[in-house]
Amino acid sequence: MAVLDFYTNPQSRGRMVRWMLEETGAPYETHILTYNGTMKSADYLAINPMGKVPTIVHDGKVVTECAAICAYLADVFPDAGLAPAVDDRAAYYRWLFFGAGPLEAAVVNRTFGFEVPAERERAIGYGNFGHVMDTLDTWLSTHPYIAGDAFTAADVYVGSQLAWGMRFNTVEDRPSFRAYAERLISRPAFIRASELDDAAAAEMS
Structure with missing residues (x-):
């Protein structure tokens, strides 16, 4: 099973992606980041140089930007029926x-x-x-x-x-x-x- 990591803050646009993840039914691990702390850490900037959330890492592939994440998740979890034919x-x-x-x-x-x-x-x-x-x-x-x-x-x-x-x-x-x-x-x-x-x-x- 592919590993899916979700980087977010509960007071951010990450709420959109959390909802999308719950719609897919796929398992994921949540990483809560802070605005003036871990969001700007070297470890996270290596994943998303913008130092923004949300970001997902799915099976080693990084996806940022809410619209892109939603579209990507709909495509990689087709059984959820979240994208038209x-x-x-x-x-x-x-x-x-x-x-x-x-x-x-x-x-x-x-x-x-x-x-x-x-x-x-x-x-x-x-x-x-x-x-x-x-x-x-x-x-x-x-x-x-x-x-x-x-x-x-x-x-x-x-x-x-x-x-x-x-x-x-x-x-x-x-x-x-x-x-x-x-x-x-x-x-x-x-x-x-x-x-x-x-x-x-x-x-x-």
């Missing part, structure tokens, strides 16, 4: 990378007070924050999951951003977003992952 992945890839590009960029920029000047919107990949929200809203108003009718790894990534964003007011709380998030957070794997990360956070406090 290869010839049916158009929406899956579209929204997975929409989450990693326009959605995250728009939310982070707005959170830190940067608004794109109207005359410069065509130079920015996402245009403006409102356009990103409207695009997601239109899609999720007619699709139960981000890639269509079935839950996939793309829901772990995009759904985490929307649920987290609504909780901390960095994403607009729209009816389609709320209904979508409620479908996701009721999943047993999400509940298990949240309990594990909450317990880890409590131990660190």
Whole structure:
């Protein structure tokens, strides 16, 4: 059996990957890192020179970046059914990378007070924050999951951003977003992952 190591902090985007790992059902070992300590240690920087979490090491192969980790895990654990068939992945890839590009960029920029000047919107990949929200809203108003009718790894990534964003007011709380998030957070794997990360956070406090 391949060894899977998960490097994270319970107060980080690692929560997305914990959820994804729980969805796969694969065994893994968790390594909790601290922001000003082990995350910047020589041992960890040898694995991820960015000194960021999450990271997974699967059978000696390093994968960083949440979207990449979610896609990778869906592919290497196909029995979990977390990726569509290869010839049916158009929406899956579209929204997975929409989450990693326009959605995250728009939310982070707005959170830190940067608004794109109207005359410069065509130079920015996402245009403006409102356009990103409207695009997601239109899609999720007619699709139960981000890639269509079935839950996939793309829901772990995009759904985490929307649920987290609504909780901390960095994403607009729209009816389609709320209904979508409620479908996701009721999943047993999400509940298990949240309990594990909450317990880890409590131990660190």
